[in-house]
Amino acid sequence: MSDGTPGRPAGGPPGFHTMWRDLLPLGRSAASGGYRRYAWTPADTDCRAWFREQAKARGLTYEVDRNGNQWAWLGDPLAGGAVLTGSHLDSVPDGGAFDGPLGVVSAFAALDELRARGATPRKPLAVVNFGDEEGARFGLACVGSRLSAGQLTPAGARELRDADGVTLAAAMERAGYDPEAIGPDPERLARVDAFVELHVEQGRALDLQGARVGVASAIWPHGRWRFDFRGEANHAGTTRLEDRHDPMLTYANTVLAARKKARLAGALATFGKVAVEPNGVNAIASLVRGWLDSRAADEDTLAGLVAAIEQAARERGARDGVDVEVVRESFTPVVEFAHALRDRLTSLITRSGPDAVPVLPTGAGHDAGILSAAVPTAMLFVRNPTGVSHSPAESADEDDCAAGVTALADVLEGLACR
Numbered sequence: 001m002s003d004g005t006p007g008r009p010a011g012g013p014p015g016f017h018t019m020w021r022d023l024l025p026l027g028r029s030a031a032s033g034g035y036r037r038y039a040w041t042p043a044d045t046d047c048r049a050w051f052r053e054q055a056k057a058r059g060l061t062y063e064v065d066r067n068g069n070q071w072a073w074l075g076d077p078l079a080g081g082a083v084l085t086g087s088h089l090d091s092v093p094d095g096g097a098f099d100g101p102l103g104v105v106s107a108f109a110a111l112d113e114l115r116a117r118g119a120t121p122r123k124p125l126a127v128v129n130f131g132d133e134e135g136a137r138f139g140l141a142c143v144g145s146r147l148s149a150g151q152l153t154p155a156g157a158r159e160l161r162d163a164d165g166v167t168l169a170a171a172m173e174r175a176g177y178d179p180e181a182i183g184p185d186p187e188r189l190a191r192v193d194a195f196v197e198l199h200v201e202q203g204r205a206l207d208l209q210g211a212r213v214g215v216a217s218a219i220w221p222h223g224r225w226r227f228d229f230r231g232e233a234n235h236a237g238t239t240r241l242e243d244r245h246d247p248m249l250t251y252a253n254t255v256l257a258a259r260k261k262a263r264l265a266g267a268l269a270t271f272g273k274v275a276v277e278p279n280g281v282n283a284i285a286s287l288v289r290g291w292l293d294s295r296a297a298d299e300d301t302l303a304g305l306v307a308a309i310e311q312a313a314r315e316r317g318a319r320d321g322v323d324v325e326v327v328r329e330s331f332t333p334v335v336e337f338a339h340a341l342r343d344r345l346t347s348l349i350t351r352s353g354p355d356a357v358p359v360l361p362t363g364a365g366h367d368a369g370i371l372s373a374a375v376p377t378a379m380l381f382v383r384n385p386t387g388v389s390h391s392p393a394e395s396a397d398e399d400d401c402a403a404g405v406t407a408l409a410d411v412l413e414g415l416a417c418r
């Protein structure tokens with residue numbers, strides 16, 4: 001995408017292309033080509049510095065809220081009635097470049113486009129970077145927005161631990177933030193009239209419909225469950241098969257059962273993370289810990305699916321002489337985006353753009369879903385030609401990103417400038 005946005009004065013803020021180029025190397029693994037931008041790590045600090053620079057380059061009022069979320073304001077942050085846009089900059093392990101950053105870069109670019117159009121905001125506009133959306137380090141997604149919306153207690157957040165046992169409180173402190181300050185932020189959220197999060201699509205619905213941009217209808221309910229399979233460590237070369245209590249067998253069987261039951265339920269179940277103790281080639285494992293991510297169109301289907309997977313695990317565990325314990329680590333209920341705001345977005349985009357804007361549900365979680373309990377919230381999706389996400393192969397075409405910026409600018413203009 002060219003940096004020469006029409007109407008931008010020479011020496012103006014960096015355009016989309018420059019913002020994207022500057023962000024691209026931050027937290028990128030040379031080995032995988034994917035991103036490792038985990039909360040409160042040096043890579044996260046670099047992304048935060050980039051955000052602060054973007055605010056500064058535009059003369060926006062820069063703030064960090066009590067939960068470490070970054071805000072950049074055009075207009076008076078205290079005036080109320082604000083229109084908020086943005087997303088997150090952190091990533092899953094070896095994530096793609098677009099999940100999160102596309103929403104933040106597009107937000108700054110859309111503000112630039114409004115200025116270039118000569119649109120005068122009647123309401124404050126703000127760009128946000130919500131911290132720790134992916135939950136890659138501490139296991140719980142959307143920590144920044146959950147804290148602000150009062151959906152996570154400060155004590156619960158502070159005690160979250162990463163794989164090395166470092167608490168979220170210690171990690172925040174090391175990064176220069178105050179973990180004692182975290183907590184609900186109702187006054188700040190009350191100053192926001194609408195939050196619009198632009199996000200790369202994480203499926204192929206737009207591509208299949210030949211559309212560059214879509215609007216979200218709903219987010220499927222989803223959650224994370226930790227399955228602990230406890231057996232008995234023993235020698236791989238001397239223990240008779242009949243004498244083993246091998247939790248790997250129970251785990252493997254549970255993975256297969258989850259896949260089958262999800263297919264039968266028309267839902268999704270994924271074991272994408274596993275930890276084994278003692279993790280030796282020539283030792284039968286004593287513990288296999290697997291994390292189930294499961295999602296479905298409605299909460300009853302999801303509850304039924306997880307119960308069925310748990311039952312399959314217990315039945316197999318009984319055969320293998322393995323104890324099974326299941327702990328729900330997080331749950332996000334179904335989100336149905338408010339129809340009025342969603343329809344407003346569609347009509348604002350189609351005024352000067354495409355004839356039709358697909359309205360789609362998604363199985364992916366977002367800060368917009370968390371905030372929707374407190375603030376009228378909507379989402380825009382930008383076409384992903386392969387549908388691949390949470391992978392270095394995630395992509396979006398330049399023209400589609402440009403269409404996303406235009407659509408977001410149309411929406412912000414309609415919501416804040418008329």
Ligand code: GLV
Pocket residue numbers: 133134141363364365366
């Ligand atoms: C976040 O991207 C999630 O859906 O888990």
Ligand code: MN
Pocket residue numbers: 092099134364390
């Ligand atoms: Mn994601």
Ligand code: MN
Pocket residue numbers: 088099100133199365366
């Ligand atoms: Mn995301």
